[in-house]
């Protein structure tokens with residue numbers, strides 16, 4: 199079954215105290231207000247993960263994600279974090295290939311394929327980000343650009359492995375800009391992604407794949423985005439730093 203998900207990507211924001219306060223607020227609101235079929239994922243910075251886990255481990259609605267991982271098992275990679283370290287503190291998801299990682303840390307589709315493999319081999323669930331820049335959008339060739347990202351980073355997976363992957367479509371021109379894709383633009387791309395997944399893994403797997411939208415989603419526009427038949431939730435940046443806004447987005451289905 200396709201899982202409804204709203205994930206909050208805190209990026210490099212919040213001290214530990216601030217992060218724990220935000221987690222407590224979200225956990226309380228989610229317990230009181232959120233229906234059971236929506237999975238809420240928090241993706242704080244690495245140093246928050248362990249303590250955020252302690253705060254959410256007794257609820258079955260909240261899950262934990264890292265924002266990145268290293269593709270190697272262990273060794274001399276100063277400053278990096280492996281997937282076995284993440285699974286040792288019961289992290290469940292890892293965001294892979296966020297556009298900020300692609301742009302500022304030069305992460306290629308090929309490297310991301312290795313990160314996907316490292317994630318799955320530890321039993322972690324990848325949230326794989328794809329999406330085009332404004333330049334690519336205006337060239338008109340953005341669907342083949344996105345399909346190529348998916349092909350090069352995901353299509354080496356077996357059907358069983360692929361069935362664990364969540365895809366997040368995040369047009370770069372909409373991330374942190376306040377300029378959201380319209381619900382028609384989001385639906386069109388999500389439908390194309392689903393069609394492309396079906397061409398490789400078949401209709402059943404494609405139908406069960408969760409595809410999130412990300413890019414300036416907020417309480418005011420989330421209901422229209424989440425009402426689209428191929429939009430299964432959101433990856434939320436800025437609005438995930440305010441508990442009320444984030445939980446209102448979660449309640450937008």
Ligand code: PEP
Pocket residue numbers: 207368372373374375376412413414415433434435436437
């Ligand atoms: C993101 O960074 O994944 C994102 C969607 O950010 P924002 O919601 O701030 O546009």
